[in-house]
Amino acid sequence: MSFFCPHFDQATEQCVKLKCECIPGRPGCVLRGKVAFMVPAEERVARRSPKKKTKV
Numbered sequence: 001m002s003f004f005c006p007h008f009d010q011a012t013e014q015c016v017k018l019k020c021e022c023i024p025g026r027p028g029c030v031l032r033g034k035v036a037f038m039v040p041a042e043e044r045v046a047r048r049s050p051k052k053k054t055k056v
């Protein structure tokens with residue numbers, strides 16, 4: 001990543017504030033509403049957390 005956030009844990013690449021994967025701009029992120037992203041945070045979150053398919 002090419003930015004610095006005091007909540008980012010380099011070792012685990014996790015957000016210590018939200019206790020989950022760092023995805024800048026996600027709900028609860030300090031950058032939310034302050035920075036414009038090329039790809040919306042919701043889209044990036046959805047890509048990383050695909051809904052599980054149910055077996056038929």
Ligand code: SF4
Pocket residue numbers: 005006007008009014015016017018021022023024025026028029030031
């Ligand atoms: S999700 Fe936001 S607040 Fe958390 S580490 Fe990443 S940039 Fe920082």
